[in-house]
Amino acid sequence: MTRKDYIEKINQNLKHLTKDELKDVSILTTAQYGVRLKVAEKEYIEKEIANLTPQLQQQTLPxxxxxxxxxxxxxxxxxxxxxxxxxxxxxxxxxxxxxxxxxxxxxxxxxxxxxxxxxxxxxEKPQLFYLKNKLTTSYLALDINTGYYEHWGEEIIPKLPKKQGYKLSFTQQEIDSMQTGSYEQIKVEDGE
Incomplete structure (x- = not known):
């Protein structure tokens, strides 16, 4: 059935209706139109939510x-x-x-x-620093087992983190609690 045939059939059916029945049809048609609008609005909102959800999930946590x-x-x-x-x-x-x-x-x-x-x-991962003595160019290391500080040469830096019981890098808060007047702070890069 074509659209024109469908409209003609509706018009023939409407001719047989009374004035009160036509009002009812009008009310029902308006209600149906309102429902269709609400359904379309709901579908639009659901589509927008689906589009925004990945963006929200990608936002980094504080x-x-x-x-x-x-x-x-x-x-x-x-x-x-x-x-x-x-x-x-x-x-x-x-x-x-x-x-x-x-x-x-x-x-x-x-x-x-x-x-x-x-x-x-x-x-937050605190920034870590090596402490390099400005006079001797050696690096400060803490022997965790004894609590004593030692000085190590630059060649030991790559090896020391693998060596158990020693700490070579310090947070700013730890450095602030030490007397580090003759030491230069060198940032530890990520991955070191």
Whole structure:
């Protein structure tokens, strides 16, 4: 049946209807049109969601310092809200300095903190440094077993990380707690 035949058949059927029946047909036609619009709108929205989902999944998670990650896990484990103040919550075991670092980071990165709370996070890897003595050109190494610092030549750097019990690279926080006046900080590149 062609479209023209279909329209002609509808018109013949409509001629036999009373005025009240025609009103009902009009109401039903309008309702059916509204339903079709809603179905089309729903399909459009579902298509948009399908198109946006991969983009949202590709967004990287916020990077948070290790102390903030610990704080988030404490709160979630205890079923507490994300806006609990670390300085007024006494059961963390954190030092006062660590608590202040958490509060400062959260205040400076509120959006990242809430995204980390809701979506998850990646823990920040602290930048590591070698400490090279400016006078002797040897590198500082910590014997983890004894707690004593030793000096090693440059040729040992590639071998030392494989050697058990020695630490050759240090975080900025560790360096700040040492007296390193005669040492040059050399960034450890990723993969070293």
């Amino acid at each position: 990077v948070v310092p290790e102390c903030v990650a610990e704080w988030i896990e404490i709160l979630k484990t205890k079923g507490l809200k994300p806006l609990k103040n670390p300085e007024t919550y006494g059961e963390t075991g954190f030092t006062e300095e660590k608590l202040q670092n958490i509060v400062f980071w959260i205040s400076e990165h509120q959006e990242d903190y809430m995204r980390a709370w809701l979506d998850g996070y990646t823990v």
